[in-house]
């Protein structure tokens with residue numbers, strides 16, 4: 530029996546990258562998946578890929594920075610499939626202008642702060658606000674929030690991203706406390722460097738940069754979207770039925786090291802000395 534037979538899952542940002550792999554993983558294990566993404570072409574392609582593999586999927590044009598879109602997303606999925614069991618809150622990424630939120634308290638513009646917090650944090654409160662009544666009606670459910678190693682490791686110039694991703698960890702614990710009595714588990718995943726379609730292109734043009742990242746990891750590789758999709762599927766499954774409020778690092782061991790290794794000084798050093806491995 531498939532782990533998610535008869536269950537319905539919404540995946541925000543489910544067209545590409547981590548979300549894309551998660552949609553395929555949950556569908557391949559029996560879930561009916563609803564891809565909520567503003568990249569229509571990539572979303573349609575992923576739906577087709579899932580259907581070709583024998584799964585059930587649909588997509589809708591959703592921008593999670595818009596609260597009306599989040600309400601529509603939940604209503605459309607519940608209307609289409611008749612219930613809701615899983616909400617994976619993942620949307621955001623390198624291909625969607627995240628670089629504009631880079632900077633410090635001195636340089637980040639207020640509008641960019643607001644956009645980053647809307648997409649990375651506020652959307653993750655609005656999603657459950659809409660989804661939880663449906664999950665209660667289904668007798669419970671699972672919410673997975675995408676945090677990051679940046680939830681607890683700092684790199685210069687990452688103010689908005691790190692503030693939001695630290696907030697994701699707190700919000701996950703709070704919602705797990707608030708909705709555990711309803712049979713709703715709320716967990717987060719903190720990925721390390723995960724090379725999806727967008728980053729793969731970038732690293733193709735900059736193999737030295739990728740080698741730098743690889744060398745930061747005890748396992749001496751960066752991650753794949755499937756590494757995260759596997760963790761999400763585990764946390765949503767009955768194998769994890771006593772786990773809630775947890776943030777699971779899936780990062781090849783990056784965050785168990787001294788934070789020093791993660792900082793810009795090392796990055797600069799290694800870029801200047803590509804053949805040198807720090808101890």
Ligand code: NAD
Nearest residue numbers: 542544545546547567568592593620621622623625722723
């Ligand atoms: P990605 O760029 O590969 O894919 C992101 C997907 O989200 C795309 O399909 C994009 O169209 C969609 N999207 C972006 N903004 C959206 C919006 N406002 N509304 C709807 N859809 C939107 O990104 P990814 O690398 O797979 O990252 C996914 C999540 O994982 C993000 O929350 C990111 O912060 C987190 N994360 C990624 C990494 C990494 O190294 N890739 C590391 C830590 C955390």
